Amino acid sequence: xxxxxxxxxxxxxxxxxxxxxxxxxxxxxxxxxxxxxxxxxxxxxxxxxxxxxxxxxxxxxxxxxxxxxxxxxxxxxxxxxxxxxxxxxxxxxxxxxxxxxxxxxxxxxxxxxxxxxxxxxxxxxxxxxxxxxxxxxxxxxxxxxxxxxxxxxxxxxxxxxxxxxxxxxxxxxxxxxxxxxxxxxxxxxxxxxxxxxxxxxxxxxxxxxxxxxxxxxxxxxx
Amino acid sequence: xxxxxxxxxxxxxxxxxxxxxxxxxxxxxxxxxxxxxxxxxxxxxxxxxxxxxxxxxxxxxxxxxxxxxxxxxxxxxxxxxxxxxxxxxxxxxxxxxxxxxxxxxxxxxxxxxxxxxxxxxxxxxxxxxxxxxxxxxxxxxxxxxxxxxxxxxxxxxxxxxxxxxxxxxxxxxxxxxxxxxxxxxxxxxxxxxxxxxxxxxxxxxxxxxxxxxxxxxxxxxxxxxxxxxxxxxxxxxxxxxxxxxxxxxxxxxxxxxxxxxxxxxxxxxxxxxxxxxxxxxxxxxxxxxxxxxxxxxxxxxxxxxxxxxxxxxx
Ligand SMILES: Nc1ncnc2c1ncn2[C@@H]1O[C@H](COP(=O)(O)OP(=O)(O)O)[C@@H](O)[C@H]1O
Ligand SMILES: [Mg+2]
Numbered sequence: 001x002x003x004x005x006x007x008x009x010x011x012x013x014x015x016x017x018x019x020x021x022x023x024x025x026x027x028x029x030x031x032x033x034x035x036x037x038x039x040x041x042x043x044x045x046x047x048x049x050x051x052x053x054x055x056x057x058x059x060x061x062x063x064x065x066x067x068x069x070x071x072x073x074x075x076x077x078x079x080x081x082x083x084x085x086x087x088x089x090x091x092x093x094x095x096x097x098x099x100x101x102x103x104x105x106x107x108x109x110x111x112x113x114x115x116x117x118x119x120x121x122x123x124x125x126x127x128x129x130x131x132x133x134x135x136x137x138x139x140x141x142x143x144x145x146x147x148x149x150x151x152x153x154x155x156x157x158x159x160x161x162x163x164x165x166x167x168x169x170x171x172x173x174x175x176x177x178x179x180x181x182x183x184x185x186x187x188x189x190x191x192x193x194x195x196x197x198x199x200x201x202x203x204x205x206x207x208x209x210x211x212x213x214x215x216x217x218x219x220x221x222x
Numbered sequence: 223x224x225x226x227x228x229x230x231x232x233x234x235x236x237x238x239x240x241x242x243x244x245x246x247x248x249x250x251x252x253x254x255x256x257x258x259x260x261x262x263x264x265x266x267x268x269x270x271x272x273x274x275x276x277x278x279x280x281x282x283x284x285x286x287x288x289x290x291x292x293x294x295x296x297x298x299x300x301x302x303x304x305x306x307x308x309x310x311x312x313x314x315x316x317x318x319x320x321x322x323x324x325x326x327x328x329x330x331x332x333x334x335x336x337x338x339x340x341x342x343x344x345x346x347x348x349x350x351x352x353x354x355x356x357x358x359x360x361x362x363x364x365x366x367x368x369x370x371x372x373x374x375x376x377x378x379x380x381x382x383x384x385x386x387x388x389x390x391x392x393x394x395x396x397x398x399x400x401x402x403x404x405x406x407x408x409x410x411x412x413x414x415x416x417x418x419x420x421x422x423x424x425x426x427x428x429x430x431x432x433x434x435x436x437x438x439x440x441x442x443x444x445x446x447x448x449x450x451x452x453x454x455x456x457x458x459x460x461x462x463x464x465x466x467x468x469x470x471x472x473x474x475x476x477x478x479x480x481x482x483x484x485x486x487x488x489x490x491x492x493x494x495x496x497x498x499x500x501x502x503x504x505x506x507x508x509x510x511x512x513x514x515x516x517x518x519x520x521x522x523x524x525x526x527x528x529x530x531x532x533x534x535x536x
Contacts, residue, residue, distance in 0.1 A: 048445070050536045071449055078447030090439055102446035107238055149446075 001026045001157055001188045002047055007056035009042050009212075016042040018212040020056070021220035024190060026156075029183040030217060031199045032192040034209030040192035043209070044159050047190075048082060049073050060157070078106055081150030085162035087142045089134040095121075095145055096130045102153045120148040124178060140171040147178060151187075158182060160191040164198065172198055243455070250459035264428050265464055269471035271421045272515055275414040276472060277479045280507060281487075281500065282406055288491060288498040296373055296391070298363040300380055303387040308332070310385060311359040318363065323376050328362040335360055338495075358387060418518060425464075425522035429457065433530045440534045454527055461523035465516030472515060473508050 002024040009017040016039040024030055032040050045051040046058050049065050058065045061079065068076055089098050099120055103113040121127045124144040134142055143163060150158060158179065164172035172195060180202070183189045193199060199206065205217035254261055302311050308331045315329035330338075335357040363380075365373050373391060380389050433440070443453060484500040491498035 048536070050445075074444075074447045074449040076447075077445060082445060088438075088442060088445075090442060093439075101442065105443060105446050105448040105452055107242060109238075109241060153446075 001028070001061060002190065003057075003059040004043075004046075005057040005059065007046065007053045007058055009039070009046060009051060010054045015212050017046070017053075020212075020214045022207060022214055022218045023220060024188060024218050027183075027186050027188055028205065028218070029180070029189040030191075030205040030207055031202075032190060032207050032209060033194060033196065033199060035194065038209040039212045040194075040209055041161055044082075044161050044190070044192055047159060048080060049076060078102070078153060079155055079157065081153065081155040081158040083143075083147050083150045083158065083160035083163045085165040087134075087146035089142060089145060089149075091133065091135060093134075094130070095126070095132050095134065095137070098134065098145060099149045099152050102149060106153065116152050116154075117148075120152040123151065123181075124148045139166050140174075143167060143171075143175060144178070147175070151182060155187065157188045158190070160189070160193075162193055163191060164193065164195055169198070173201075176202055243459075246455045247459045247462075250456050251463055253456075254460065254463055260428070261464070264425060265468040265471055267424050268421050268464070268468035268515060268519065269475060271417040272469070272472035272511055272518075273475035273479065275410050275417060276507075276511055277476050277483075278406075278410050278413075280476070280480065280503070281483070282403065282410065284498075284500055286403055288496060296365055298365060298373070298377065298380070299390045300361040300363060300386055301388040301390070302359045302361065302385050304332075304358055306359060306385040308359065311361065314383070314385060315361045318361065323366055323372065324363050325366045326364040330360045330362065332357055332359045421518055422522045422525070425519065426526040429461075429523055429526040430530055432457070432460075433527065433534070437534055440531070441536050444534075445536050450531070453531060454524070457523050457527045458520065461519040462516055465519035466512060468519065469512030469515030472511050473503060476507075476511070477503050 002022075004020045004022050007017060007020045008015065020043070032043060034040055042051060046053055046065075047060060049058075049068070052066065060076065063072075063076065065073075065076065090101075093101070096117055099117045100108075100113045103116055108116070118127065118130070121130060124147055126141060126144055126148070129137060129141065129145070134145060137145065143166070147163070150160075160179065163179075164175050167175065176191075176198060179189050179191060207214060207219060208216040302314070306314075311331065312329050315327045318324050319327045332355050336355050339357065363376075365376055367373060367376075377389050377391055380386060440453060480500060480502045484502070487500045488498070
């Protein structure tokens with residue numbers, strides 16, 4: 001699903017990712033761990049084509065991202081559900097409109113979009129919040145709305161950047177269980193997190209990042 | 223990995239585009255009225271920038287009609303000296319009638335000239351109170367040739383004649399009129415271009431602020447796979463609506479200005495004994511104004527969005 005071939009990313013003087021090689025298979029679930037500033041967000045941004053590698057190739061779903069034009073980049077992003085630490089919900093959109101945005105962008109009509117939005121809200125257990133605005137919801141609810149938006153388009157890959165960073169342990173465990181459920185129906189999942197206690201408890205594959213260098217599961221030689 | 227558009231009932235592409243554009247057209251229209259005052263000012267700016275040169279262009283094109291109406295031919299006016307009697311003038315007129323270079327002559331006696339002038343100028347009472355007629359008798363000539371050189375030669379000949387005080391060629395007046403019209407056209411063109419540039423800058427700035435206000439939205443749309451066309455679309459429809467509204471405003475301003483200018487200009491024309499009237503906006507002028515307004519508005523939008531959207535990258 002995701003393949004990194006000798007990928008390096010430098011920001012001016014700072015090396016965020018150093019000669020990374022790894023291959024996340026289709027349908028796998030893995031955690032990306034590492035200290036703050038290790039390069040976790042950078043790795044996810046490379047997959048989303050929010051950043052371009054300084055060296056090497058990023059291949060997602062057999063597509064070399066460096067070969068894509070602007071339209072193809074948009075199409076590439078539609079295949080990925082992205083969850084942020086600070087949810088990135090739009091304040092002046094209702095919960096419904098926030099979740100429906102990926103569908104609107106892909107040209108769904110209102111009837112089909114409505115069905116999908118309600119299915120996504122049902123999965124995260126917030127079916128009754130559809131008409132609310134995000135700011136009246138709790139942090140845990142906002143994060144679940146963010147997840148609903150990420151899954152509404154039925155992506156085959158979910159990326160999450162510190163999705164439980166702002167949540168207490170109980171809420172964090174619930175969020176992680178949601179990701180496990182998606183993985184059980186065949187969605188590939190890659191979650192950046194430094195919540196080591198929780199990750200140990202869940203027992204999925206781990207990819208470690210230390211000052212831009214990778215080690216652990218799915219990591220190739222370099 | 224195929225996640226795109228697994229819809230329950232497949233929708234035809236054309237129908238889907240129509241629906242999407244319709245939705246954006248409506249939501250853009252509704253969004254206009256969230257900040258009515260700001261938008262009103264933008265539309266007024268655009269409307270005035272269109273109405274000013276528009277009014278001038280309409281007046282000028284009609285003034286050309288007036289000029290052509292006043293000038294029916296290469297008429298030569300020969301003013302006789304005040305000493306010349308009516309009989310002498312008539313004799314001279316008949317003598318010239320058979321001249322090879324002259325097509326036709328008309329004699330206007332001094333008294334007739336005074337009468338005509340007092341009617342046209344509205345100064346009847348003042349003029350009739352004069353004891354001496356200040357106007358000379360006049361012979362109007364229509365030369366056979368249209369060629370300015372020939373006419374100039376004829377004028378030289380006429381000047382030599384006895385009893386002739388002054389010879390005026392309307393052609394000269396016509397040339398001056400054309401020069402004046404050409405200069406005015408150039409001036410209006412330059413004015414229009416400067417105003418268009420000003421409007422592009424003002425509207426560009428407004429749109430830049432709109433983009434900045436929607437920055438978070440644009441970022442999220444880009445991250446969930448919105449194409450450039452999708453992102454541009456609401457701004458394009460906002461520009462079309464603004465163009466339509468500003469175009470209608472411009473037409474109202476022009477109609478009011480032309481209505482206010484028509485009576486005094488009509489009086490001015492009447493003093494040249496012309497029945498010329500400044501007419502108001504026609505359908506084609508309204509349509510052209512609205513078209514121009516929409517084009518200008520869309521140009522401002524596309525140029526700004528193209529440049530600014532690239533700066534908002536996730
Ligand atoms: N846009 C950027 N410009 C410059 N340096 C950056 C930028 N983004 C990240 N970095 C640097 O790259 C390193 C990795 O950052 P990041 O990928 O955000 O790490 P993490 O998500 O693991 O905390 C950090 O040292 C950070 O300061
Ligand atoms: Mg990070």
